[in-house]
Amino acid sequence: MKIGIMGGTFDPIHIGHLLAGEAARDAYGLDQVWFMPSHIPPHKHQAGASGTERLEMTREAVAGHPAFEVLDIEVLRGGVSYTIDTIKELQKLHPAEDFYFIIGADMVNYLPHWQGIEELAQRICFIGVRRPGFQLALHELPHYLENRILLADMPVVDISSTDIRERAAEGRTIRYLVPDRVHDYITRGGLYEVQP
Template sequence: MKIGIMGGTFDPIHTGHLLAAETVREALGLDEVWFMPAHVPPHKAEAGFSGEERLRMVELAIGSQSAFRTLDIELRRGGVSYTVDTMSELTGKYPDARFHFIIGTDMVNYLPRWNRIGELASLTRFAAVGRGGYELHAEDLAPEVKNKIDYCDMPQLEISSTDIRRRLREGRTIRYLVPDKVHDYLQRSGTHAAYARTTD
């Protein structure tokens, strides 16, 4: 099977995440895309929502797409969520799968800084989803990394979790920025207050 891995904090998951996953699924002919909320990503502060809440929002967001599923191994492992550790675990557990780790094109320039990037590139390919406004320097990447990147064009959506958190703190609507079921979850649970603790 060809499996896409969509990692991230998902704080909260939004429409852009879903579009990126679907774009890569179609472009690369993936059988499934697994959404994997991080416990604590190396490059970000701790999330506003708990891991359990973020996992629940992901489950609600992807429920209508049968090719999408959730994966909680980084939440269960705890600590800082290094991608190389996760992919090592996944390739050991699913030796017949071919993995494609989904990133934004804005992250391509930062791949040399990722923990044990050479080892990571031996475990997975990277699917870089097109995002505007970034100058790529793929020529600066080591060949063993550069040759493992597939580029996928994607319609541009100016949506970010940072902006969604800001809107929540300001009491503004986030309808249509997040899937309807995520919006309803936030309304029902009264968890807007979690975003008063800024994670920017």
């Protein structure tokens, strides 16, 4: 099977994440997309929802989509989440699967800075999901990334998890920015509310 892995902090997961996963699935005929919350992402450290809460929100977000699953491997492993470690582990557990790593097109230019990127590029392909009008300079990337990056287009959705957390902390609405089940989870638990 062709499996897309979409990693992220997902603090919280929102409709932009789901649209990106669906765009990659549709563009390249992926059989499944596994959404994988990171434990501690190497590129940003922030206070927010716990790993358990982010896993649960991700489960709520993908519920009902037959091709979407949640992967808890990085949250359970703990520590800083490096994609190379995760892919090695997944390839041991699922040797027959063909893995693709889904990223935002804005992250494509940052790939040369990823931990173990040369080995990672030998193991998997990346799917860079871009918004209309976004330009990439793929010819400027190192040779080991040649033919390892596929591109998929998605609709323009200007939403960020940071904005959603700020809105929730201010008591403003986040409805329709996140799936209904994620909205209910955040509201029910008072997630992101400023504590006195």
